[in-house]
Amino acid sequence: MSDYRAPIEDMAFIIDEVLAVESVLGSLPRFEELGVGVDLTTALLDEAGKLAGDVLAPLRRAGDLQPATCADGKVTTSPGYNEALQQLGAGGWIGISADANYGGQGLPEIYNTAGTEMWNTANMALGLAPMLSSGAALAIAAHASDAQKQTYLEKMHTGEWMGTMNLTESGAGSDLGVMKTRAVPEGDHYRIYGQKIYITWGDHDATDNIIHLVLAKLPDAPEGSRGISLFIVPKFLVNADGSPGERNDVYPVSTEHKLGIHGSPTCVMAFGDTEGAIGYLLGEENQGLACMFTMMNEARLKVGIQGLSQSEGALQKATAYARERVQGGVPIIEHPDVKRMLLSMKALCEGMRAFAYSEAVTMDLAHSGPEDERRLAQSRLDLMIPVIKGWLTEVGMEVTSQGVQVHGGMGFVEETGAAQYLRDVRIAPIYEGTNGIQAADLVNRKLGRDGGATMESVQSAISETVAALKAADHTELAVVAQNLEQALAGHVESTQRMLAALGANKAAALGGSFDYMMQTGYLFGGWQLARGALVAAQRLAEGSDNTFYRTKMATARFYAEQILPRCESHALVAAQSEGALLDYPVDWI
Secondary structure, three states, X not given: OOOOOOOHXXXXXXHHHXXXXXXXOOOOOOOOOOOXXXXXXXXXXXXXXXXXXXXXXHHHHHHHHOOOEEEOOEEEOOOOHHHHHHHHHHOOOOOOOOOHHHOOOOOOHHHHHHHHHXXXXXXXXXXXXXXXXXXXXXXXXXXXXXXXXXXXXXXXXXXXEEEEEEOOOOOOOOOHHHOOOEEEEEOOEEEEEEEXXXXXXXXXXXXXXXXEEXXXXXXXXXXXXXXXXXXXXXXXXXXXXXXXXXXXXXXXXXXXXXXXXXXXXXXXXXXXOOOOEEXXXXXXXXXXXXXXXXXXXXXXXXXXXHHHHHHHHHHHHHHHHHHHOXXXXXXXXXXXXXXXXXXXXXXXXXXXXXXXXXXXXXXXXXXXXXXXXXXXXXXXXXXXXXHHHHHHHHHHHHHHXXXXXXXXXXXXXXXXXXXXXXXXXXXXXXXOOOHHHHHHHHHHHHHOOOOOHHHHHHHHHHHHHHHHHHHOOOHHHXXXXXXXXXXXXHHHHHHHHHHHHHHHOHHHHHHOHHHHHXXXXXXXXXHHHHHHHHHXXXXXXXXXXXXXXXXXXXXXXXXXXXXXXXXXXXXXXXXOOOOHHHHOOHHHO
């Protein structure tokens, strides 16, 4: 159950050879003294891999069997979880990309992304805690007063305290404008009253304090989402010396009984059931959603990584089983259909990783790159994020399901551990905005806001990769070039069709948005694998007789032949969204 080993070779290949972080990020003022490059990558990945494989992974099954529980206003975590979280904090992993002035390591986001993959593959339920906490810290860093930053950030970055995000209410779902939680002004603070649901790691005793970020409405707030404010509500009020003090009026009511991620305490949280929970305004009044959206790109990138992480775990487990399980006198990995499933899983995992990591570098450039280039980097990041969140998590469900299938009947038996990856990943297409919301965001906002200009620039970059593949004059790369070029042409056509539909029939555009998002994801995954294949071919031409490089080229070819054709089917479906989908009366469903 605890045999996970991080795919460090592939991670390092993407970070150092394909994305070339030493030249792209290492010379930026924020990172130039940190030694960004091969040595740092190797050291970080090795240490993170040991922690993930030796400490977090063995707790995965235990958390599934012994979920977090809530009784008498207190959550008890799964066995070993508290100690593992403390090790993550002590190692500096929670604040790895956070501001060094507030207890962080100040490293590029790409290293945080790699760490996030490892924590979540090893144990997704546990990995959610640092993920949500870093998101809360990011919102505080962007919008808090200097005094608030001094009070909360360092302890959150070092893992002494954890953070949560409290958005959803019963009956509201993604429609935050109808929330009922209220905030009443009282001197230099507010009294918060209300109840939130689905709060990840809403309560626990792994850290000395929990800093809740809570959306609520002031008494005179405008109607709808324009009237939402954001508040810092600590579990324990903070004394003048920075230590936890009096217990605040915020308590867990219960933990949800879920399909997966059992070790993560998903809580119903009550604020102000007795005297009102003391909260402090974060940012400006009625600007709560804007404050929350500060961390949305990072949060959605990390949820996409969860789709990748569960796929990687499923791949490792299925591959090991297929090598050992003998049927017909040979290990089943030699059966063509099993080989097809495993290669599909492998190609999709590597495509997801290369795509997500490339945009983690874009995030670094948007935040810390040359001033005159940050706006373009941010535009690209904004375009990519809904695809990363949506496509990676949809593919995550496919790959983890295939992992069960490779096991055959044993995959349906919980003791093998294969089914847990499928159950755990199922939440990823739902939270941080359902994938339908991601698809609508991609088409309606990100594509529509600039008439497709940012998407066109990405398509031009893919075209350049196609040209480089052709120029390499290599048989295997020629196959990749041909299929990538064909998929790109179809995507250009789909993009123009979507833009036209936005102006003529918005419902048709939104009806086709999911398939357009999936078409985009498969194209981008193939593009990034093609970039890796180009690097691998160059290394082999330079004399590196390395099986890894030959594998990268072969995987890119398999993806081009077996996965990229999916782009065409999604394009065809999206193109017909104005037909039966819109004509079908809803009362016939």
